[in-house]
Amino acid sequence: MNAVFNRLSRVAEFIAAMALAAVFATFLIQIFSRYAAKIAWLMPIPPISDWMASLEPIGWTVNLISLLWVWIIFFGCAFIVKERDHVTFDVLYLAAPSGVRRVLAFVSALALIAAMLYSFPATWDAIFGNRLMDLKKIPTLRMPFTGEKIAIKWLFGAYILLMIATILRYLWRLYWLVRHGPPKTELEELVSDDAQTGDTP
Numbered sequence: 295m296n297a298v299f300n301r302l303s304r305v306a307e308f309i310a311a312m313a314l315a316a317v318f319a320t321f322l323i324q325i326f327s328r329y330a331a332k333i334a335w336l337m338p339i340p341p342i343s344d345w346m347a348s349l350e351p352i353g354w355t356v357n358l359i360s361l362l363w364v365w366i367i368f369f370g371c372a373f374i375v376k377e378r379d380h381v382t383f384d385v386l387y388l389a390a391p392s393g394v395r396r397v398l399a400f401v402s403a404l405a406l407i408a409a410m411l412y413s414f415p416a417t418w419d420a421i422f423g424n425r426l427m428d429l430k431k432i433p434t435l436r437m438p439f440t441g442e443k444i445a446i447k448w449l450f451g452a453y454i455l456l457m458i459a460t461i462l463r464y465l466w467r468l469y470w471l472v473r474h475g476p477p478k479t480e481l482e483e484l485v486s487d488d489a490q491t492g493d494t495p
Contacts, residue, residue, distance in 0.1 A: 303373070309369070310370050313366045320358050321355070324351075324356065327350065327355070357433070361449055365452045377477070403467045406464050410464075411461065414461075417454065431446065432446060
């Protein structure tokens with residue numbers, strides 16, 4: 295099962311990397327289109343300098359960068375960022391014995407799943423059930439094949455993906471807690487690694 299999760303994690307990292315690359319490429323296009331006319335005189339080849347002088351700033355780049363950036367953030371939080379990578383206030387949790395940590399982890403996972411499930415219908419309705427979200431379009435972006443303007447709901451749709459992934463992740467966490475107990479703290483992992491390698495602190 296760990297091998298499957300590792301493979302899926304690699305796929306998610308690749309998708310996020312490609313999206314970041316698209317953001318960077320779009321950003322470069324935006325800069326070039328904005329300043330090409332001003333630096334056209336530096337180009338010694340007349341056809342290229344004439345083409346650069348005729349360029350005007352491209353409007354869709356700003357909206358595409360914003361759309362991709364929102365999706366990268368929520369996609370990354372949903373599928374790439376690990377539990378321990380989030381900012382947490384866990385001083386009391388880490389100081390508690392294993393049995394107490396197990397109960398605290400179980401209760402917190404249940405609370406998060408309950409909150410997500412409770413808010414999911416209203417969130418879905420606000421994003422995908424709201425006619426205004428469907429009518430309001432991102433002015434400069436169009437669907438690749440249909441040519442229709444992209445509805446603003448797809449900007450906020452990334453949060454729905456995060457909610458689904460969070461529910462599934464914490465359901466798996468509940469299963470893990472029942473089977474294996476609370477995850478080891480960093481200190482416990484260090485001690486375990488030292489014991490396996492035969493090192494002494």
